[in-house]
Amino acid sequence: MKLTKARALILIAFSVPVAIELRTVAGFFNVELPLIAVAVIEFLFLALLFVLYGLYGEGSESAA
Amino acid sequence: MATESGGSEFVDTFPDEAAIIKASFLIAFVSLGIGAFFGLIQALHRTNVLRVIDSADYYTLLTGHGVLLAIVFTIFFLCGVFHWAVARSLDRPAESALFSWAWVGLMTTGTVLATVAILGGLVPNLGMSADVLFTFYAPLQAHPIFYIGLAMFIVGTWLAGADWFLSYRAWRQDHPDERIPLQTFMVLTTMIMWYISTLGVAVSVVFFLIPWSLGLIESVNPLLTRTLFWYFGHPIVYFWLMPAYLLWYTVLPKLAGGRLFSDPLARVVFLLFLLLSTPVGIHHQYLDPGIAEGFKFIAMTNTMFLLLPSLLTAFTVVASVEHGARQRGGEGYLRWLGALPWRDPAFTGMALAGAMFAAGGFSGMINAGMNINYLIHNTLWVPGHFHLTVGTAVALTMMAGSYWLVPQVTGTKLYSRPIGLLQVIMWFVGMVFMSNAMHRAGLAGIPRRTAEPQYQNFEFLTPIGSIFELRVQIALGGTLLFLSVVLFLFNILLTSLGEESDRPVDSYLPEPLSGPEGSPRILDNLAMWTGIAAVLVVLAYTLPLAGIIQNGGGLFGGGLPVPATVSAGFDLVLTTVTSAFNTLWGVVA
Ligand code: HEM
Numbered sequence: 001m002k003l004t005k006a007r008a009l010i011l012i013a014f015s016v017p018v019a020i021e022l023r024t025v026a027g028f029f030n031v032e033l034p035l036i037a038v039a040v041i042e043f044l045f046l047a048l049l050f051v052l053y054g055l056y057g058e059g060s061e062s063a064a
Numbered sequence: 065m066a067t068e069s070g071g072s073e074f075v076d077t078f079p080d081e082a083a084i085i086k087a088s089f090l091i092a093f094v095s096l097g098i099g100a101f102f103g104l105i106q107a108l109h110r111t112n113v114l115r116v117i118d119s120a121d122y123y124t125l126l127t128g129h130g131v132l133l134a135i136v137f138t139i140f141f142l143c144g145v146f147h148w149a150v151a152r153s154l155d156r157p158a159e160s161a162l163f164s165w166a167w168v169g170l171m172t173t174g175t176v177l178a179t180v181a182i183l184g185g186l187v188p189n190l191g192m193s194a195d196v197l198f199t200f201y202a203p204l205q206a207h208p209i210f211y212i213g214l215a216m217f218i219v220g221t222w223l224a225g226a227d228w229f230l231s232y233r234a235w236r237q238d239h240p241d242e243r244i245p246l247q248t249f250m251v252l253t254t255m256i257m258w259y260i261s262t263l264g265v266a267v268s269v270v271f272f273l274i275p276w277s278l279g280l281i282e283s284v285n286p287l288l289t290r291t292l293f294w295y296f297g298h299p300i301v302y303f304w305l306m307p308a309y310l311l312w313y314t315v316l317p318k319l320a321g322g323r324l325f326s327d328p329l330a331r332v333v334f335l336l337f338l339l340l341s342t343p344v345g346i347h348h349q350y351l352d353p354g355i356a357e358g359f360k361f362i363a364m365t366n367t368m369f370l371l372l373p374s375l376l377t378a379f380t381v382v383a384s385v386e387h388g389a390r391q392r393g394g395e396g397y398l399r400w401l402g403a404l405p406w407r408d409p410a411f412t413g414m415a416l417a418g419a420m421f422a423a424g425g426f427s428g429m430i431n432a433g434m435n436i437n438y439l440i441h442n443t444l445w446v447p448g449h450f451h452l453t454v455g456t457a458v459a460l461t462m463m464a465g466s467y468w469l470v471p472q473v474t475g476t477k478l479y480s481r482p483i484g485l486l487q488v489i490m491w492f493v494g495m496v497f498m499s500n501a502m503h504r505a506g507l508a509g510i511p512r513r514t515a516e517p518q519y520q521n522f523e524f525l526t527p528i529g530s531i532f533e534l535r536v537q538i539a540l541g542g543t544l545l546f547l548s549v550v551l552f553l554f555n556i557l558l559t560s561l562g563e564e565s566d567r568p569v570d571s572y573l574p575e576p577l578s579g580p581e582g583s584p585r586i587l588d589n590l591a592m593w594t595g596i597a598a599v600l601v602v603l604a605y606t607l608p609l610a611g612i613i614q615n616g617g618g619l620f621g622g623g624l625p626v627p628a629t630v631s632a633g634f635d636l637v638l639t640t641v642t643s644a645f646n647t648l649w650g651v652v653a
């Protein structure tokens with residue numbers, strides 16, 4: 001499936017609640033995640049998405 | 065659902081209706097802009113990020129925010145949607161355009177009066193204010209023109225309902241044996257619920273609050289005005305939600321590329337809301353000392369029943385959307401999600417609104433539980449909850465729906481789809497930040513309706529993260545939300561200024577997969593359902609109201625309150641009924 005701009009935006013949107021509550025989820029497993037770790041994880045996710053978009057995104061072919 | 069006649073657009077077929085709808089939307093959007101601006105100021109003020117107003121003026125803005133968004137924006141918009149839905153599904157114009165303008169005019173006048181009274185609070189020495197918040201019950205008191213404006217607004221909605229019932233009656237004469245078209249069915253059941261529930265607030269405003277604010281009566285029974293408010297205050301949430309449901313059931317499946325799963329199920333859901341939404345208002349009063357625990361327990365039980373139509377809606381709508389995705393070639397257990405038309409802001413906005421509504425439903429169950437409610441009562445949790453429900457499920461659905469509806473009434477193409485998409489996603493992200501942090505802040509005990517929830521020698525504690533982070537999230541979320549509204553208004557404005565187009569939007573709505581034919585005709589018997597709804601209301605409210613009048617020192621207060629018991633109300637009802645019976649007997653014998 002092609003990673004369109006719209007799909008990428010949706011994935012970013014849904015990553016926000018996950019990131020915000022990541023520390024709570026980690027807490028269930030007695031892992032104390034510092035805020036900075038959450039920021040890094042979210043940043044890595046965005047970077048990954050960026051790369052995928054470059055590889056499979058709308059630009060790689062005519063816009064869907 | 066009737067198909068559009070000859071492929072011509074709504075604005076060409078129904079020019080008078082389109083004008084009414086445009087006027088309603090215009091007022092809704094102006095209110096949205098002002099209300100959102102106040103929201104931004106509040107979010108920044110109470111988190112101590114930026115304070116541009118005096119804390120004493122906080123309540124003036126908060127009242128404006130609540131009234132302009134939760135009452136004016138939502139109701140004007142839904143009147144536009146209902147006017148559209150009735151005209152298109154009955155395929156006939158309203159009986160009298162003049163009458164339609166009359167309700168628009170009355171509601172607008174009411175809005176202006178109430179808004180002037182509220183904003184008057186910002187002008188010192190004017191002697192006019194209405195800092196009573198959007199719940200406006202005693203003992204807070206507003207300038208009389210606030211209540212008068214409110215009363216005009218409500219009477220305006222009654223006339224609007226009459227307009228749609230008249231259309232329906234005329235249609236019925238031409239189609240004696242047909243089933244009520246689904247969209248009209250939804251409008252009519254919603255309006256019946258609205259008539260039943262606004263009766264309470266009308267009594268409160270006309271008999272108690274207006275005379276009291278004019279000085280004609282010295283006191284009121286505050287618990288009575290509270291209870292009458294909440295008698296209406298819960299059904300109003302369904303008055304907001306049902307137009308959103310109308311769009312989810314009849315428009316969203318089409319936007320997803322499919323069609324509604326089941327027409328009869330949609331009818332059942334709307335009937336359940338008609339029956340169940342009024343006899344539950346006391347669930348907002350779990351902490352009111354003047355109401356006996358037993359009545360609160362009954363209200364809680366009824367409330368839990370309301371989960372049923374909500375879950376039915378969730379399943380039907382998701383099933384219809386999945387059907388659409390599979391029509392578009394989607395496959396797999398979850399991969400079909402990717403096949404949905406995410407580029408379309410109308411679809412994406414409504415889908416995100418629905419997703420957030422699920423979260424709002426869960427926090428709502430916490431509110432509804434009588435004992436666990438004590439944990440979050442009057443904390444910031446509560447605004448966190450309703451910004452997901454009315455503030456997103458309803459407001460975002462309305463904004464998203466506008467991207468599809470506004471072109472139908474203006475005859476112009478949407479100015480920008482990408483900006484629309486960005487707007488709805490920004491709303492989602494902003495609301496995730498603001499609402500989630502509000503819920504958490506509420507769990508930490510931070511109160512709502514407070515300009516400066518910062519206290520000396522006292523620290524709120526959170527189990528994870530810090531209060532500072534929550535404040536930042538609320539301020540950040542509020543800012544994103546405000547920017548989202550700006551993008552929305554800008555997009556709609558440019559749309560309406562655009563050039564006329566032959567085919568501004570694909571407005572065709574396909575028939576449901578399973579139509580109304582097979583379902584029992586009794587579903588369409590509106591008189592019977594109205595009767596049952598009324599009986600449920602009488603059962604749920606007679607004893608509590610009698611108890612409140614008895615214990616709270618009479619209809620107009622003033623007497624000495626006594627502790628609440630279930631039997632007190634019963635005594636009052638018993639003595640009233642016996643004395644009425646005795647009088648009658650005296651006349652007869
Ligand atoms: C720009 C977007 C918005 C922002 C930044 C915002 C912000 C806020 C904040 C911070 C409060 C809490 C104030 C307090 O308790 O001290 C609040 C209350 C409220 N908001 Fe919003 N809000 C927004 C949109 C909406 C929408 C779209 C609706 C409804 C359609 C809505 C309805 C309400 C209501 C009913 C209250 C409660 C007022 C009261 O307690 O009397 N808000 N809002």
Ligand SMILES: [Cu+2]
Pocket residue numbers: 297298301345347348
């Ligand atoms: Cu309620």
